[in-house]
Amino acid sequence: MSDQRRISAASGAPLLRVRGVSVTYGVQRSIADILARRPGGAIVALDDVDLDVDAGEIVAVVGESGSGKTTLARVITGLIKAESGVVEVEGEGPNDWRSVGMVFQDPYETLDPKRTLGEFVAEGLEAQGLPMDRIDASLEAAELRPASAYRDRVPEELSGGQRQRAVIAGALALNPKLVIADEPVSMLDVSMRAQILALIERLRREQGIAWLFITHDLSLAWAISDRVVVLYLGAVLEEGTAEQVLRNPSHPYTRALLAALPSTDPRAAGTHSLAAGEIPQGAAPSGCRFRNRCAHAVEACASARPPLEAAPSGAAGHRVACFRAAELPAAASVARHAPGGATPSGGA
Numbered sequence: 001m002s003d004q005r006r007i008s009a010a011s012g013a014p015l016l017r018v019r020g021v022s023v024t025y026g027v028q029r030s031i032a033d034i035l036a037r038r039p040g041g042a043i044v045a046l047d048d049v050d051l052d053v054d055a056g057e058i059v060a061v062v063g064e065s066g067s068g069k070t071t072l073a074r075v076i077t078g079l080i081k082a083e084s085g086v087v088e089v090e091g092e093g094p095n096d097w098r099s100v101g102m103v104f105q106d107p108y109e110t111l112d113p114k115r116t117l118g119e120f121v122a123e124g125l126e127a128q129g130l131p132m133d134r135i136d137a138s139l140e141a142a143e144l145r146p147a148s149a150y151r152d153r154v155p156e157e158l159s160g161g162q163r164q165r166a167v168i169a170g171a172l173a174l175n176p177k178l179v180i181a182d183e184p185v186s187m188l189d190v191s192m193r194a195q196i197l198a199l200i201e202r203l204r205r206e207q208g209i210a211w212l213f214i215t216h217d218l219s220l221a222w223a224i225s226d227r228v229v230v231l232y233l234g235a236v237l238e239e240g241t242a243e244q245v246l247r248n249p250s251h252p253y254t255r256a257l258l259a260a261l262p263s264t265d266p267r268a269a270g271t272h273s274l275a276a277g278e279i280p281q282g283a284a285p286s287g288c289r290f291r292n293r294c295a296h297a298v299e300a301c302a303s304a305r306p307p308l309e310a311a312p313s314g315a316a317g318h319r320v321a322c323f324r325a326a327e328l329p330a331a332a333s334v335a336r337h338a339p340g341g342a343t344p345s346g347g348a
């Protein structure tokens with residue numbers, strides 16, 4: 001546990017607190033639906049999600065495409081409103097957050113191609129009423145050094161990695177305590193990924209910044225995070241420290257994901273995707289939402305949703321949503337796929 005996290009744990013309140021958050025998107029009807037007078041559909045993107053991030057902690061949210069990761073990021077940053085639930089940063093609601101930054105997968109979602117990096121960072125400072133003398137320090141904190149060499153460049157004069165550093169500089173300028181990073185390295189090549197992961201880890205170590213690191217890539221979660229939250233069809237199926245979830249997975253889904261990794265060490269390549277069969281399109285199944293892909297499903301799994309509760313490991317903070325978790329064979333069945341070696345947060 002990092003020093004920052006110990007301090008936060010001691011005070012009892014997480015930096016980010018998400019409770020019972022649900023989001024449903026309305027689905028537009030096709031012309032055929034309209035002519036047939038079929039009602040519009042709805043997609044439950046998040047269903048009663050709880051999540052904590054402590055000060056200075058790196059929490060990875062892992063999930064396949066469509067599991068609700070970006071929706072979660074957008075709710076936390078206030079870009080969309082949850083239909084129910086609570087999101088608080090330092091005990092405050094979304095209108096009072098000055099301390100949350102956002103980094104998207106594609107830097108061009110954030111950077112204006114016509115604006116220089118100096119103008120980009122200045123825009124954020126101006127919006128928050130912060131002094132302009134933070135521009136160079138922010139660029140250099142994101143390892144765009146010397147700032148004078150980057151301040152007047154436009155995005156197309158940068159590499160992909162430098163563009164993502166520029167986005168991070170924009171977030172750093174606002175002095176964040178928490179950064180929500182949605183697939184921040186998935187468009188980068190392997191060496192750039194390692195550099196950005198190292199930057200994230202350094203910013204956590206030196207500035208105490210907490211990160212919610214969203215990824216479809218289990219190996220990245222292992223490389224960077226203190227804790228891992230496994231999201232599936234809008235619900236948390238397992239959570240715990242990276243050690244607990246990746247070395248001793250309790251949920252059949254987490255086990256399937258680990259078993260599907262081509263390498264015995266998820267830290268090795270950083271290119272594995274979560275692919276243990278197809279995630280269902282449309283409405284989640286009744287009861288356990290993983291049941292139509294689960295080799296251990298029994299009739300009872302269809303009738304109620306398994307609560308997220310203490311995992312059979314008994315380790316503090318290790319929680320799993322599976323009725324049969326205690327009956328399943330020990331995770332030795334997936335041990336050959338389990339990561340070995342260094343601590344999770346030192347892997348970049």
Ligand SMILES: Nc1ncnc2c1ncn2[C@@H]1O[C@H](COP(=O)(O)OP(=O)(O)OP(=O)(O)O)[C@@H](O)[C@H]1O
Nearest residue numbers: 025026043045064065066067068069070071072216
């Ligand atoms: N604006 C929208 N309108 C309707 N449905 C949406 C909208 N945005 C997302 N969805 C649906 O909500 C679900 C969750 O989407 P979300 O983008 O949050 O998933 P994700 O985990 O980020 O996926 P990916 O890995 O592909 O980015 C998906 O079924 C998606 O199709």
Ligand code: SF4
Nearest residue numbers: 288291294301322323
């Ligand atoms: S509750 Fe049932 S269907 Fe769901 S993961 Fe556990 S065994 Fe499988």
Ligand SMILES: [Mg+2]
Nearest residue numbers: 069070071182
């Ligand atoms: Mg997404």
